[in-house]
Amino acid sequence: MENKDVVVSVKDLHVNFYNNNRCNRVLRGVSFDLKKRDIMCIVGESGCGKSVTANSIMGLLPELSRIESGSIDFYYQGRDIRIDRLKRKGKEMRELRGSGMAMIFQDPMTALNPVFTVGYQINEALMYHNQAKTKKEADQMAVQLLKDMGIPLPQQRVKEYPHQFSGGMCQRAMIAMAMSCRPKVLVADEPTTALDVTIQAQIFELMLELKNNNDTAILLITHDMGVVAELADRVAVMYMGNIVESGEARAILTRPAHPYTKALLDSIPVLGRGKGQKLEPIKGSTPDPYNRPKGCQFAPRCPYATKECETAMPGEQTIEEGHMCRCFHNLLKGEGI
Amino acid sequence: MATYTLRKVLSLIPMMLFISFLIYLGIELMPGDAVDFLIPPDALATMSAEQLNAMRESLGLNDPFLVRYLKWLGGLLQGEFGYSIQSGVPVATLMKNHLPATIELTVTALVFSSVFGVLFGVLSALKKGSLIDQVFSLIGMAGVAIPQFLLGLICINAFALHLNILPAGGRMASAGQSFVERLPYLLMPALVLGFSLTAGVMRYARSSMLDSMGRDYMKTARAKGIPEWRVNLLHGLRTALTPVVVLIGFRLPMLIGGAVVIEEVFQWPGIGSLFVNAVRSQNTPLVMMIGFFSVLLVLISSIIVDIVTAFLDPRIKLS
Numbered sequence: 289m290e291n292k293d294v295v296v297s298v299k300d301l302h303v304n305f306y307n308n309n310r311c312n313r314v315l316r317g318v319s320f321d322l323k324k325r326d327i328m329c330i331v332g333e334s335g336c337g338k339s340v341t342a343n344s345i346m347g348l349l350p351e352l353s354r355i356e357s358g359s360i361d362f363y364y365q366g367r368d369i370r371i372d373r374l375k376r377k378g379k380e381m382r383e384l385r386g387s388g389m390a391m392i393f394q395d396p397m398t399a400l401n402p403v404f405t406v407g408y409q410i411n412e413a414l415m416y417h418n419q420a421k422t423k424k425e426a427d428q429m430a431v432q433l434l435k436d437m438g439i440p441l442p443q444q445r446v447k448e449y450p451h452q453f454s455g456g457m458c459q460r461a462m463i464a465m466a467m468s469c470r471p472k473v474l475v476a477d478e479p480t481t482a483l484d485v486t487i488q489a490q491i492f493e494l495m496l497e498l499k500n501n502n503d504t505a506i507l508l509i510t511h512d513m514g515v516v517a518e519l520a521d522r523v524a525v526m527y528m529g530n531i532v533e534s535g536e537a538r539a540i541l542t543r544p545a546h547p548y549t550k551a552l553l554d555s556i557p558v559l560g561r562g563k564g565q566k567l568e569p570i571k572g573s574t575p576d577p578y579n580r581p582k583g584c585q586f587a588p589r590c591p592y593a594t595k596e597c598e599t600a601m602p603g604e605q606t607i608e609e610g611h612m613c614r615c616f617h618n619l620l621k622g623e624g625i
Numbered sequence: 626m627a628t629y630t631l632r633k634v635l636s637l638i639p640m641m642l643f644i645s646f647l648i649y650l651g652i653e654l655m656p657g658d659a660v661d662f663l664i665p666p667d668a669l670a671t672m673s674a675e676q677l678n679a680m681r682e683s684l685g686l687n688d689p690f691l692v693r694y695l696k697w698l699g700g701l702l703q704g705e706f707g708y709s710i711q712s713g714v715p716v717a718t719l720m721k722n723h724l725p726a727t728i729e730l731t732v733t734a735l736v737f738s739s740v741f742g743v744l745f746g747v748l749s750a751l752k753k754g755s756l757i758d759q760v761f762s763l764i765g766m767a768g769v770a771i772p773q774f775l776l777g778l779i780c781i782n783a784f785a786l787h788l789n790i791l792p793a794g795g796r797m798a799s800a801g802q803s804f805v806e807r808l809p810y811l812l813m814p815a816l817v818l819g820f821s822l823t824a825g826v827m828r829y830a831r832s833s834m835l836d837s838m839g840r841d842y843m844k845t846a847r848a849k850g851i852p853e854w855r856v857n858l859l860h861g862l863r864t865a866l867t868p869v870v871v872l873i874g875f876r877l878p879m880l881i882g883g884a885v886v887i888e889e890v891f892q893w894p895g896i897g898s899l900f901v902n903a904v905r906s907q908n909t910p911l912v913m914m915i916g917f918f919s920v921l922l923v924l925i926s927s928i929i930v931d932i933v934t935a936f937l938d939p940r941i942k943l944s
Contacts, residue, residue, distance in 0.1 A: 417850065
């Protein structure tokens, strides 16, 4: 272990999906480290592999998919666990899920089972990871968890069903469930996309608080740059199965090196700049995953592309301390970096 | 719940009145009347118009349609089911003699088809695309496609004539015989009927389970780290069960009239053959009574289905 604070280390991860006798190479060499108490954001367009990366860590990839190569190390209770080698539905993986690492999802209204009470669904996590010995103890803990999440009347609320909760409440209940065993890693897959903006802020505040209290590392998947600016310590920008740029949030947001990152930032309206601001949509659309460009995946849409870009995918280059970019023409070159 | 049930039961009354009137009207609209079927054709030729008219008069067939319907209704309200025009036997006695046989047959078939339908359907869903899924699909298709009478005859030929391990038909009177002794008679008709019913439940359970398995909450359950069997059988099956229960619930009316073909093939002395004969000979009191109970069972089943679904799915409110 190079760094004591690293909780999850993903190295050169390749994941393929197999569908109708075709192979979709969804992840094509993803590497990053997730550190204790860090919030790392993965951003990118739909279909670029953000969720797959998250699911790989949780061992929740769909049936017809496989980790082809690379490694995922999870440093937990003094051990180095190779998640990529564990059976997805096996006992070891199951014991990690929910206790060592937990996940919350995009749409809290559908992520809770409609036919069980919220309390019951929280209890399940507590009982299976031996956080509570008896049902009664679990019930009390569930009430306390809901209370910690700022849900009013928790005694009553645990006995209610998800459809009696609002979206924001459901997500709080989901977070309560995820945090019930004090995991080292929380994977949040677009946790606020389905919620009101005002609720969003509350949910993020809650996540921050929990992170600080429990030393949890958070892997936050989003395509909301506002969220990134607000929360992220580190950012990884993904495009077509690769991390094309990663680094400190501030560096990425203020001085993007990869044309794709720049394009993403240029396509977002900025509050307060008025109606006059010019939004630049990214030209074209993401390529068909079964018919990818030969070289750099972004080349066909990139204004800076040259012949070189069509021949090979550029490798990972450290352009400054902690700032990685995969581009032949990184935009900071001009600045002498 | 109690008020809901009470209100539903009360709403049955006007519905039953209306439907019984429709059945009565249906019989009325058929050509001929009971007397035509009461007398053998050769005897009919020798009888005079007065004689026939006197017979009609004595059976009350000369009254206007509405009067006859109201008389029947009045009798029903006093608990008087009337007499079979053909045999003169009280309808109540006929029902009492034939109903147990039919219920015995249909309950066995329903239980069989529900249990195995759900079991195989869930298994198919869990092993989607595997050999076992395809085999079950094939069997299910066969169950739907092969007519009951054909399958019945094939089974009689195989198990009764060639293998000689089961009786070809009939039913042992329930008095004095133990269930085990009577079982061989029940086995073949019940299984043939059950087989054709299984397919529907199976396909339904399979698609419902597949739908449930694709839901987000299944992933949440997995992310919690609970064992796979619990994810599938508790979170998956519990939600998948509701539509299946509705399907099974709406099969309850079969209890009375659902086995006509099978009863004919296996000489099963149930209500099915009684009903067919009664309709054929315009035996109004008998047709009315069997029809009345069938309809009542349909309506009661729908109330039961409502209550059970509200119990299974907390999102559904009885109102």
